[in-house]
Amino acid sequence: xxxxxxxxxxxxxxxxxxxxxxxxxxxxxxxxxxxxxxxxxxxxxxxxxxxxxxxxxxxxxxxxxxxxxxxxxxxxxxxxxxxxxxxxxxxxxxxxxxxxxxxxxxxxxxxxxxxxxxxxxxxxxxxxxxxxxxxxxxxxxxxxxxxxxxxxxxxxxxxxxxxxxxxxxxxxxxxxxxxxxxxxxxxxx
Amino acid sequence: xxxxxxxxxxxxxxxxxxxxxxxxxxxxxxxxxxxxxxxxxxxxxxxxxxxxxxxxxxxxxxxxxxxxxxxxxxxxxxxxxxxxxxxxxxxxxxxxxxxxxxxxxxxxxxxxxxxxxxxxxxxxxxxxxxxxxxxxxxxxxxxxxxxxxxxxxxxxxxxxxxxxxxxxxxxxxxxxxxxxxxxxxxxxx
Amino acid sequence: xxxxxxxxxxxxxxxxxxxxxxxxxxxxxxxxxxxxxxxxxxxxxxxxxxxxxxxxxxxxxxxxxxxxxxxxxxxxxxxxxxxxxxxxxxxxxxxxxxxxxxxxxxxxxxxxxxxxxxxxxxxxxxxxxxxxxxxxxxxxxxxxxxxxxxxxxxxxxxxxxxxxxxxxxxxxxxxxxxxxxxxxxxxxx
Amino acid sequence: xxxxxxxxxxxxxxxxxxxxxxxxxxxxxxxxxxxxxxxxxxxxxxxxxxxxxxxxxxxxxxxxxxxxxxxxxxxxxxxxxxxxxxxxxxxxxxxxxxxxxxxxxxxxxxxxxxxxxxxxxxxxxxxxxxxxxxxxxxxxxxxxxxxxxxxxxxxxxxxxxxxxxxxxxxxxxxxxxxxxxxxxxxxxx
DNA sequence: AATGAATGAGAATTCATTCAT
DNA sequence: AATGAATGAATTCTCATTCAT
Numbered sequence: 001x002x003x004x005x006x007x008x009x010x011x012x013x014x015x016x017x018x019x020x021x022x023x024x025x026x027x028x029x030x031x032x033x034x035x036x037x038x039x040x041x042x043x044x045x046x047x048x049x050x051x052x053x054x055x056x057x058x059x060x061x062x063x064x065x066x067x068x069x070x071x072x073x074x075x076x077x078x079x080x081x082x083x084x085x086x087x088x089x090x091x092x093x094x095x096x097x098x099x100x101x102x103x104x105x106x107x108x109x110x111x112x113x114x115x116x117x118x119x120x121x122x123x124x125x126x127x128x129x130x131x132x133x134x135x136x137x138x139x140x141x142x143x144x145x146x147x148x149x150x151x152x153x154x155x156x157x158x159x160x161x162x163x164x165x166x167x168x169x170x171x172x173x174x175x176x177x178x179x180x181x182x183x184x185x186x187x188x189x
Numbered sequence: 190x191x192x193x194x195x196x197x198x199x200x201x202x203x204x205x206x207x208x209x210x211x212x213x214x215x216x217x218x219x220x221x222x223x224x225x226x227x228x229x230x231x232x233x234x235x236x237x238x239x240x241x242x243x244x245x246x247x248x249x250x251x252x253x254x255x256x257x258x259x260x261x262x263x264x265x266x267x268x269x270x271x272x273x274x275x276x277x278x279x280x281x282x283x284x285x286x287x288x289x290x291x292x293x294x295x296x297x298x299x300x301x302x303x304x305x306x307x308x309x310x311x312x313x314x315x316x317x318x319x320x321x322x323x324x325x326x327x328x329x330x331x332x333x334x335x336x337x338x339x340x341x342x343x344x345x346x347x348x349x350x351x352x353x354x355x356x357x358x359x360x361x362x363x364x365x366x367x368x369x370x371x372x373x374x375x376x377x378x
Numbered sequence: 379x380x381x382x383x384x385x386x387x388x389x390x391x392x393x394x395x396x397x398x399x400x401x402x403x404x405x406x407x408x409x410x411x412x413x414x415x416x417x418x419x420x421x422x423x424x425x426x427x428x429x430x431x432x433x434x435x436x437x438x439x440x441x442x443x444x445x446x447x448x449x450x451x452x453x454x455x456x457x458x459x460x461x462x463x464x465x466x467x468x469x470x471x472x473x474x475x476x477x478x479x480x481x482x483x484x485x486x487x488x489x490x491x492x493x494x495x496x497x498x499x500x501x502x503x504x505x506x507x508x509x510x511x512x513x514x515x516x517x518x519x520x521x522x523x524x525x526x527x528x529x530x531x532x533x534x535x536x537x538x539x540x541x542x543x544x545x546x547x548x549x550x551x552x553x554x555x556x557x558x559x560x561x562x563x564x565x566x567x
Numbered sequence: 568x569x570x571x572x573x574x575x576x577x578x579x580x581x582x583x584x585x586x587x588x589x590x591x592x593x594x595x596x597x598x599x600x601x602x603x604x605x606x607x608x609x610x611x612x613x614x615x616x617x618x619x620x621x622x623x624x625x626x627x628x629x630x631x632x633x634x635x636x637x638x639x640x641x642x643x644x645x646x647x648x649x650x651x652x653x654x655x656x657x658x659x660x661x662x663x664x665x666x667x668x669x670x671x672x673x674x675x676x677x678x679x680x681x682x683x684x685x686x687x688x689x690x691x692x693x694x695x696x697x698x699x700x701x702x703x704x705x706x707x708x709x710x711x712x713x714x715x716x717x718x719x720x721x722x723x724x725x726x727x728x729x730x731x732x733x734x735x736x737x738x739x740x741x742x743x744x745x746x747x748x749x750x751x752x753x754x755x756x
Numbered sequence: 757a758a759t760g761a762a763t764g765a766g767a768a769t770t771c772a773t774t775c776a777t
Numbered sequence: 778a779a780t781g782a783a784t785g786a787a788t789t790c791t792c793a794t795t796c797a798t
Contacts (some may be wrong), residue, residue, distance in 0.1 A: 003768085005757060005758095008284040009758095023217075023762060024301075025216075025300065025301065026214070026216075027216045029791075029792060029793080030792075030793060030794085031791095031792070031793085039758080039759090040569070040759040040760055041759080041761095041792095041794090042569075042758070042759060042760065042761095042794085042796085043758055043760095043792090044794080045793085045794065046757070046758075047794085050793075051793065051794090051795075075780095081202070086370075089773070098303070099774060101336075106299055107299060110214075110295055110296060110299050111214055112212070112213065112214060122246035139305045140368050140371070141365055141371050141374065142368075142371055142375075143371040144363070144367070145353075145364065145367055147354075149353050149364070152349045152353070153346065153349055153368075153371065155349075155373070156346060156348065156349040157342065157345060157346070157364070159345065160338075160342055160344075160345040163341070164334075164335075164338050174333070174757090175334065175338070178330050178331055178333070178334055179331075179342075181279050181330040182329070182330050182331055182342065182376065182378075183375065184308040184345070185329075185330065185374040185375050185378040186371040186372065186375035187371065189376045190760085191418070191420075191775090191776075191777060191779085191780040191781035191782055191783095191798095192777055192780090192781070192783080193781095193782085194774055194781090194782065195782085198782095202766085204785050216767090218766080218767065218768085219767080219768060219769085220767080220768085228783080228784090229783060229784045229785055230768090230769090230782055230784085230785065230786095231769085231770080231783070231784060231785065231786095232782080232784070232785095234768090234769065234770080235781090235782060235783075239768080239769080240768065240769090242769095330774085332771090381780060383779095384778090402679075403593075403678060403679065404592070405592075405594045406596075406770085407770080407771060408771075408772060408773085409770095409771070409772085415729075416781040417779080417780090418779060418781055418783095418784095419771095419772090419773090419780080419781060420773085420774080420775085420779070420780060420781065420782095421778085421779055421780070422780095423773065423774085424778070424779075428772075428773075429772065429773090433682075450753065479623065480691055484677055485677060488592075488673055488677050490590065490591065490592060490673055491593055515776085518749070519745050519748040519749050519752065520746075521751055522745070523731075523745055524731075524743070525729070527731050527742070530730070530731070531726045531727055531746075531749065533727075533737040534724060534727040535720065535723060535724070535725065535753075536626065537723065538716075538719045538720055538722075538723040541676075541719070542712075542713075542716050542719070552711070553712065553716075555712070556708050556709055556712055557709075557720075559708040559754075560708050560709055560753040560754065561753065562706070562719065563707075563752040563753050563756040564710065564724070564749040564750065564752050564753035564756075567749075567752035567755045569758085569760035569761055569762095569796085569797075569798060570759090570760070570761050570762080570797055570798055571760095571798085572760090572762085573761085576761095576762095585788065594788095596787075596789085597788080597789065598787090598788080598789085599791085606762080606763090606768040607762060607763045607764060608763085608764065608765095608789095608790090609762070609763060609764065609765095609790085609791080610762055610763070611788090611790095612759080612790065612791080613760095613761060613762075617789080617790075618788095618789065618790090655765065674792085713785085
């Protein structure tokens with residue numbers, strides 16, 4: 001297990017892992033992931049000590065990417081509903097644009113292979129998002145709950161929304177609109 | 190006639206599967222499930238043709254049990270908020286009382302091993318629950334969405350709630366109360 | 379393992395075994411044989427102590443049936459070629475009429491599960507057939523070989539013939555005729 | 568590059584398979600074959616995708632080896648009986664020298680695991696042998712039959728011969744001689 | 757560093773046989 | 778006697794990980 005040399009290969013492995021985990025779950029064979037990345041089976045273990053480390057890294061990177069997609073352009077000067085809407089739209093937008101990433105993230109989230117440490121790192125990374133959520137929820141029934149609860153609520157509502165959008169794409173606009181209204185009432189109403 | 194097939198053993202296998210799947214996911218070995226049920230490895234395949242059938246049956250039974258826990262005592266004569274509250278309380282109550290069942294249900298739900306047929310059976314079984322949800326949502330922003338969407342929303346919000354209750358049991362009451370208020374505003378507000 | 383009561387059941391098991399062994403080989407499961415015979419899995423072991431005994435009995439019965447099909451109507455008064463032709467025709471006739479029995483017999487013959495004892499019993503049973511063969515071969519190049527060798531030769535030539543007839547049924551008559559001529563030349567020429 | 572795939576190991580697996588299949592039939596466990604070859608159980612599946620492929624390859628290689636043993640030194644200039652005798656001697660010689668190979672070949676031939684494709688490849692490979700047989704049979708009763716029929720007849724007669732040689736080795740010479748005479752009369756007489 | 761052959765501990769099933777009913 | 782549920786060893790094949798090249 002020597003020191004890895006190519007950042008490209010690491011990225012290729014993580015991208016292949018996204019696809020394969022999305023499709024086959026966390027029990028996806030490392031050999032398939034390596035093949036998808038265009039590297040040899042053994043090479044994977046140069047970049048990741050073992051499969052668990054790969055899965056944890058993947059989860060972390062996906063979550064960080066999602067976070068990075070949510071904040072830019074945040075309308076700090078606007079009212080809470082606009083700020084909330086911004087976060088919501090970004091979340092829905094990123095998830096719709098990257099269905100495999102979303103599916104992989106979910107598979108990882110329910111698996112027992114994501115360590116507490118990884119979960120903590122993810123929590124830390126979402127500090128800014130949570131702050132935003134706190135502001136949005138400042139006047140609502142959840143104002144005394146931890147901000148991560150509000151974030152989780154948004155994620156839960158948005159994920160459910162996307163499941164239905166996937167089932168009935170024709171209603172996408174209306175479903176998303178209604179779901180945001182519901183979410184807004186939930187946190188701020 | 191030979192020994193009759195024992196309902197007790199079938200139940201024991203399903204109960205063991207609940208525990209093991211909750212802990213290890215759908216890749217839980219059938220050998221461990223059989224051992225947990227106190228039967229031989231081969232016996233499992235007398236009661237379930239293969240692992241997929243076991244997983245589908247388990248999912249169906251858990252969902253039916255949850256449904257049966259939700260409806261009794263439904264206050265049909267009361268106003269929507271009370272009726273809604275009834276369903277919510279029952280859902281939270283059952284899930285808190287059976288954390289392993291809830292966890293197993295989730296593992297199964299995100300796996301790709303639950304067939305469309307099983308999903309349809311579950312959907313049919315929740316007809317009454319969905320009717321209730323439709324009534325509750327009649328005046329809210331989700332009134333034009335399918336009732337199963339409202340049900341799914343409640344499940345999502347309640348599941349998120351329970352995750353936080355599990356993390357901070359001291360705040361259970363307050364968290365649950367606030368979450369119900371949020372849910373109520375979301376669907377009826 | 380009590381004493382079996384019904385000869386019908388024994389026969390049913392052997393008949394089912396013929397079909398199943400013909401189709402699946404000697405590794406055919408006893409459960410399938412029992413099902414084919416319309417009896418319970420355990421019943422098979424009342425009539426046959428174990429699978430090996432079933433297979434040996436089956437082999438013996440098939441061979442005896444074949445023998446019984448070959449001798450009746452034997453034209454003792456005719457010349458050797460007619461007598462030989464009689465045996466040949468009977469063998470071809472029986473095998474064509476009972477392709478499953480023939481196939482089962484072959485599967486059993488090449489398996490390692492037929493004991494020496496069974497083989498000896500079969501050899502003894504073919505005494506009369508062998509005597510006939512000795513007479514037929516009396517003037518030929520095989521006259522100093524054991525008569526069972528001549529029998530085996532006929533079986534080998536006839537089996538090969540039937541394989542080709544099965545492949546090209548349109549040529550059945552001509553193939554069979556030519557093969558008999560070849561056989562006759564081989565043993566008597 | 569990693570270790571290259573070793574031709575030695577492939578050969579060792581096929582040789583072990585020959586022994587084990589000869590003794591136990593096609594139901595011989597792959598684990599035993601691997602052990603016999605001195606490789607790990609999993610290694611077998613690097614060289615052969617699955618058991619069926621192993622069995623088909625084995626059958627093909629044995630048949631090709633037999634063919635290669637039959638033709639060298641073919642006395643093209645001699646008369647038909649000498650040419651025929653050459654093929655016969657080579658067949659008997661190879662089969663006597665490699666009883667396990669012969670037994671394995673038979674087990675495979677009667678099993679249902681040899682695909683049509685493999686059978687066709689074998690048939691193609693025996694084109695030259697069949698041509699020889701056609702010439703030998705040109706003046707006999709089988710002259711209008713397909714040459715593969717004559718080949719099959721020779722194989723059948725020779726196999727029967729070897730069974731008897733195995734039973735009475737003291738008579739080997741005489742039995743083989745008489746059997747060839749019989750064969751010659753059959754095809755050319 | 758990169759490769760992919762090699763390993764062997766499982767994984768899901770199957771099946772001959774036993775035994776409670 | 779007859780049944781078929783119960784058993785658990787055996788079977789084929791997979792896969793994370795190691796290591797010779």
